[in-house]
Amino acid sequence: MPLAYIVAVAGKGGVGKSTISALLVRALAERAKAVVLAIDADPNINLGEKLGAPAGKTIGELREDLLRHADSLQAGASKHETVRYQMALAKVEGQGFDLLTMGRPEGPGCYCYINNILRTFIDEAVDHYPYVIIDNEAGMEHLSRRTTKRMDTLLLVSDPTSLGVRTAIRILALADEMEIKVGRKVLVMNRAERLPEGVMEMVGTAGFDDVVLLPYDDEVDDLISKGRPLTELTNDDPLFRKVMGLAYSLR
Ligand SMILES: Nc1ncnc2c1ncn2[C@@H]1O[C@H](COP(=O)(O)OP(=O)(O)OP(=O)(O)O)[C@@H](O)[C@H]1O
Ligand SMILES: [Mg+2]
Numbered sequence: 438m439p440l441a442y443i444v445a446v447a448g449k450g451g452v453g454k455s456t457i458s459a460l461l462v463r464a465l466a467e468r469a470k471a472v473v474l475a476i477d478a479d480p481n482i483n484l485g486e487k488l489g490a491p492a493g494k495t496i497g498e499l500r501e502d503l504l505r506h507a508d509s510l511q512a513g514a515s516k517h518e519t520v521r522y523q524m525a526l527a528k529v530e531g532q533g534f535d536l537l538t539m540g541r542p543e544g545p546g547c548y549c550y551i552n553n554i555l556r557t558f559i560d561e562a563v564d565h566y567p568y569v570i571i572d573n574e575a576g577m578e579h580l581s582r583r584t585t586k587r588m589d590t591l592l593l594v595s596d597p598t599s600l601g602v603r604t605a606i607r608i609l610a611l612a613d614e615m616e617i618k619v620g621r622k623v624l625v626m627n628r629a630e631r632l633p634e635g636v637m638e639m640v641g642t643a644g645f646d647d648v649v650l651l652p653y654d655d656e657v658d659d660l661i662s663k664g665r666p667l668t669e670l671t672n673d674d675p676l677f678r679k680v681m682g683l684a685y686s687l688r
Contacts, residue, residue, distance in 0.1 A: 495540025
């Protein structure tokens with residue numbers, strides 16, 4: 438089976454990571470004519486709501502359950518079977534996507550063994566899909582708890598301010614430092630009609646492979662403020678069309 442194409446979405450707080458992730462899930466499912474995997478890696482869970490998916494069990498809850506019952510889990514193959522079964526419960530199916538919600542990171546305790554099993558299972562699950570979209574929490578800490586081993590495209594979302602772009606550049610540097618394998622690095626200027634002054638120079642030296650501008654969209658803002666899913670957007674919505682273009686620019 439060919440490896441999944443993994444798109445990770447990161448950036449400063451509130452810049453539109455989850456909005457873009459949700460639209461990209463739909464765009465890539467349409468492009469691939471197949472089910473894609475959406476991963477909500479923000480402990481402040483909300484990708485499901487934007488996708489109109491019912492809430493499932495989080496990987497965090499699953500981890501706690503497994504830890505609580507660690508003693509009663511039998512050794513060997515059946516332990517793996519239990520985790521596999523539980524993982525299936527954590528996967529929510531929507532139209533054109535499956536959703537995994539990571540939930541809270543681990544608390545104090547001995548999680549190494551369970552984390553290793555979980556990671557193996559996520560890595561295994563990932564490659565059953567043509568595309569995987571990971572919506573990350575704001576900031577950079579999450580990179581150290583990364584969900585997968587590689588990112589084919591890292592979308593660094595920014596608002597049209599130099600602070601947003603500086604944060605994006607910092608995350609890029611951190612990914613390099615942590616030796617995360619990143620294929621393409623794309624700066625996404627959200628709610629921007631044009632590049633703000635001075636940004637082009639910052640972008641040029643920072644090592645981005647591409648810059649994409651996404652417009653402000655009333656309809657999106659309206660749906661989200663009403664807690665309605667972005668699946669209600671029509672296909673000719675201007676923001677969705679741009680995201681469709683972005684989806685087609687990937688592998
Ligand atoms: N292109 C856009 N047009 C209109 N509204 C937008 C656009 N992008 C994002 N928004 C709005 O901005 C708000 C924040 O978006 P979103 O939740 O996607 O950001 P985020 O980066 O995921 O935030 P957080 O850091 O809290 O996870 C939402 O209310 C959303 O409606
Ligand atoms: Mg978000």
